Amino acid sequence: MDSERDELLHTFVAEAHEILDEIERALLQLETGRDVYDVLQRVFRATHTLKGSAGSVGLGGLSDLGHAAEDVIEALCRGDLPLTTPVVSLLLETVDAARRLVAEVERGQVERSTSHQEVIARLQEARRGGPAEPQGAWATSARRATEDDAEGATSIKSIRVAVEKLDRMADLIGELTLGRNRIVRTLRAVRGEAGAALRDEMEEQDRLCRELEEAVRAARMVPVGPWFRHYERTVRDLAHAHGRLARLVVVHGDVEVDTAVVERFRDALTHLLRNAICHGIEAPEARRAAGKDPCGTITLHAAHERGGIALRISDDGAGMRRERIAARVRALGRHPAPDALPDHELFGLVFEPGFSTATESSHLAGRGMGMDVVRRRVESIQGTIRIESREGHGTSLLIQLPLTLATIEGLSVGIGDERYVIPLRAVLACCDLPRGSLAHGGAQGLMVRRGRALPCVRLRALFGLGGSPPPDERVVIVALDGFEAGLVVDSLDGEGRTVVKPLGQLFRRVPGISGSTILGDGSVAMILDVDALLGGVVRDAVPADALDERRSAPSAAGGSPG
Incomplete structure (x- = not known):
């Protein structure tokens, strides 16, 4: 096919998808019993438009299918044919057949299929008052809908730009952040007016980087x-x-x-x-x-x-x-x-x-x-x-x-020289670790918060990082389905949005870790999987009698970070 016909078919395909979606929605509305005549008129007009467009680009099979459907819809409008569930089902099957023909056009296989001819024959039989659907049609249609719902949703998989390309753009933004931070550290040593001018320029570049990140995130969003x-x-x-x-x-x-x-x-x-x-x-x-x-x-x-x-x-x-x-x-x-x-x-x-x-x-x-x-x-x-x-x-x-898997709002925490990010959605509060709650170097224990016993786990011991904890430790209180626990860390480094990077094959089965990210200073941090920690790791680490004591304690209202 020449380029002009390719462009014409491309335009037709986009229009056909919209028309078929409109017809299907209207047919489903028919079964509510509201505004039946007006809905039938909508279906007729849309079907007529599709038939005319198909004929204008030489798609005879799709045009014949539309003509047969028009005859049935016209009979319904006049009252010559009763509106029954089997008739609506047959019209919906007509939409499916039309979608298959349009899909062939997209693949460059114009008019190769003949499966629509059976649907045309059944439409003609229904117009004469005969059977509208074969026995077992519901089960077949339901099985198809259950096992493969992706074909009807292909428009969601790409939004002008393939999702994989947007993922790559998000990764590149992280790399830009790393490069920017290296330049900033170098510029700190540059003195005089030249250094000040360069630092001002870097602030502008930083603003543009943040706007680019936000634009990529917005491009990934779909209603x-x-x-x-x-x-x-x-x-x-x-x-x-x-x-x-x-x-x-x-x-x-x-x-x-x-x-x-x-x-x-x-x-x-x-x-x-x-x-x-x-x-x-x-x-x-x-x-x-x-x-x-x-x-x-x-x-x-x-x-x-x-x-x-x-x-x-x-x-x-x-x-x-x-x-x-x-x-x-x-x-x-x-x-x-x-x-x-x-x-x-x-x-x-x-x-x-x-x-x-x-x-x-x-x-x-x-x-x-x-x-x-x-x-x-x-x-x-x-x-x-x-x-x-x-x-x-x-x-x-x-x-x-x-809201997105590309970025998260997280709380950055420190354990020795390592940095971790806790998703902010799971954080209830932050506080100092009460003295005596955990033995020095111990992995788990109990702390009292608002009159109730709260199990807590020292992440340093849980992840086997070694070294001695500082004299003053902090606790991040997290929750999942009503179960609360304290994650003991060395320091709290602040909140912020971070770009999520997937783990390599070697680290995907590490319990309690869901991904990685690059922090503002260019360092790499692991993202904690709070659901896995509270659902398994913490429950295994904390003694059963401690959990029983916590469950028997009176409930208290949650706090807020800070």
């Missing part, structure tokens, strides 16, 4: 709305395949998050939506009997909170039954007295590997894998997750994720 809305079709098809009715509602879709967070959380979100349908949303008859709308609602809510993004995934289904979960916990031997646990701790046990209350398994649910995958994925991106549920009223999963 969560388009990402969330890709799951509207997934929720619908999964619900129908499981004998349910469900819709997806997105709240605050303009909240922005790092595209790397989106990609690494995608599978976890699919698991959560599947579990909401399979274990949360009741069958339409049961919902009617309970006085609910037969169509359940799953809500994705996003908000900026504590320097990150807070996601709430809620359903208005049956909620979680304490008795059933406690019985399963006892059967699996996960806890000796599950009935005595508070809700958040009991519900948190569903994240254990192999935990499931389903009586039978299928390709949709019941294998005890999903929630464990969710927790591991959330923790892998330095996030947290907890469950709130009320029987008969629904379940909410509260997920805290970092």
Whole structure:
């Protein structure tokens, strides 16, 4: 194809993606029963536009598909054809077929596929009042939506510039910082007017460096709305395949998050939506009997909170039954007295590997894998997750994720000659280590804070750094899911934003370390993985009776850094 036709097809592809997204959203809206005629008119106009554009660039197959869909939509508008779920499903399948044809255009394989012809035949049969969909279509569509949701979300993977290139730009900014700091140290020795002028110029370069870092960070951010809305079709098809009715509602879709967070959380979100349908949303008859709308609602809510993004995934289904979960916990031997646990701790046990209350398994649910995958994925991106549920009223999963994986707000601390960075989101307070809390050179002990026993661990001993601690040590109090502990360090060096660099292959399995960074003075610092420290290393290091003493102590309000 010549360059002019390539440019024409490129323009058509971009327009076709937008039109198909619009048609799909409108078709999903049809099932709500609101403004049906107006929505059908929107679908007809968009389909007509797509058909005309395809014909103008010589895509006969896509034009024929659009023409067959037009006939069905026109019959729906006139009332000659009843609006039923199978008809809407067939139109949605038409959108899928159109997307496959557009994808062929993108790959340079114009008009090679014939799979759309079967869809055209079924559209023509439906127009004559015949069957609208083959048996088992829901299960096939749901399986496709569950196993591979990436194809419909390709627009999120690149934002004008490939994400890998933005990662490289972030690394280069770190290298620029190193070079700048070396020059600054050299300029300190230059005296006179020349030295002053050079230092002033370096201040301007420093400002430009900070602006460049901020620009790269902003370029990595994408709104969560388009990402969330890709799951509207997934929720619908999964619900129908499981004998349910469900819709997806997105709240605050303009909240922005790092595209790397989106990609690494995608599978976890699919698991959560599947579990909401399979274990949360009741069958339409049961919902009617309970006085609910037969169509359940799953809500994705996003908000900026504590320097990150807070996601709430809620359903208005049956909620979680304490008795059933406690019985399963006892059967699996996960806890000796599950009935005595508070809700958040009991519900948190569903994240254990192999935990499931389903009586039978299928390709949709019941294998005890999903929630464990969710927790591991959330923790892998330095996030947290907890469950709130009320029987008969629904379940909410509260997920805290970092705003970006490229930079973090951190507290720099010193241990001997080494420097570490603690993510600021996990820090509750900083204070002096009370004398006598730890034996000289000892690894762990207890300190009293606001009338309660708090386990504390000396990082010097935990990481085997050697040497003697200074006479006056400091404690950084960190928290995870209500569990607090003190990390004992030599000094506090201040807060700031740091560029995160991944660990090399040799260091990836070091417990308690999640990455590295370059500090303002050019030195390299390790970034602490607070979740891993509190979830394993600290709990193992602190005696069990100390933890029991802490749990039995009265709770107290958290503090603030300083």
